[in-house]
Amino acid sequence: MRIALLGYGKMGKAIETIAIQRGHSITLKMSSATESFSLQDCDIAIDFSLPSSAVANISKCLEAGIPVISGTTGWLDDYDKIVSLCESTKGTFLYASNFSLGVNIFFELNKTLAALMAKLPKYKVTVEEIHHTQKLDAPSGTAITLANGIIGKTNYEKWTLDTPKQNEIGILAKRIENVPGTHEIIYKSEVDSIQIKHTAHSREGFALGAVIAAEFVHDKKGIFTMKDVLNIS
Structure with a gap:
């Protein structure tokens, strides 16, 4: 081509x-x-x-x-x-918000986990993303895709960069030099936490x-x- x-x-x-x-x-x-x-x-x-x-x-x-x-x-x-x-x-x-083959598999894992966690309301979910300091938008498109994937399988209604209210998913966006892209989904309750994470090693x-x-x-x-x-x- x-x-x-x-x-x-x-x-x-x-x-x-x-x-x-x-x-x-x-x-x-x-x-x-x-x-x-x-x-x-x-x-x-x-x-x-x-x-x-x-x-x-x-x-x-x-x-x-x-x-x-x-x-x-x-x-x-x-x-x-x-x-x-x-x-x-x-x-x-x-x-695509992210063309990484691994991230697109991660999107599917995220939705599967969200469907399971929808039955356990004591767990509160957070999306965390880290990118290089040259990235202009925040949150990343990948983080938004992950948040929307959770919204589609649960009672959460929207995502926010601010302190989340009821039925909101908090996204924590960090900018650190020389980080290609890291995305983590964290479900946390008073007794334990469940996390899935994708880390890009290069572009x-x-x-x-x-x-x-x-x-x-x-x-x-x-x-x-x-x-x-x-x-x-």
Whole structure:
């Protein structure tokens, strides 16, 4: 595949390395949010840009008939708009808050555990995430996905970065230098605690998942998630 990288920061560079190793070529590297670009020589686009430019980038790809996958977080208020555009253009779009294959398995473990813990109201749940200091959004998209996974299986109604009220999930977001990404779910009662945790050791896991997702969707039409890529029902 000929891949356009919309966002050429640390993640973009990691994706470039993995993509070339897997036999693909990079035909566009867009490093600036204000940079104009052409998709003429591209088969697919991978967006890891800024939240402020993601919607415009994704829209341009869909309007040009270029399949696009996005790992940019912080823009999801416009997600339904992108879905509508993808449907009207009969395009191809995949969004993931985290492309790590391990994290997407972790999402499923989280929902399974939440369903079990829903029967035990004395346990209160907290989501904790740690990322590098260059990450602009907080909480992370992955933490939001985890919180929403719990909400879908329990009586919790929403998440918050503040002190949680009844039926709210508290998310603790930390920013520490050189941490690729750590996410932990903690259920705590007066007598014990249950914890599940995913720790990323490098960006390569995210990059590999993004390239695998691109390989999966490049010849398909529609709206996809990593559950489709991993064949998780």
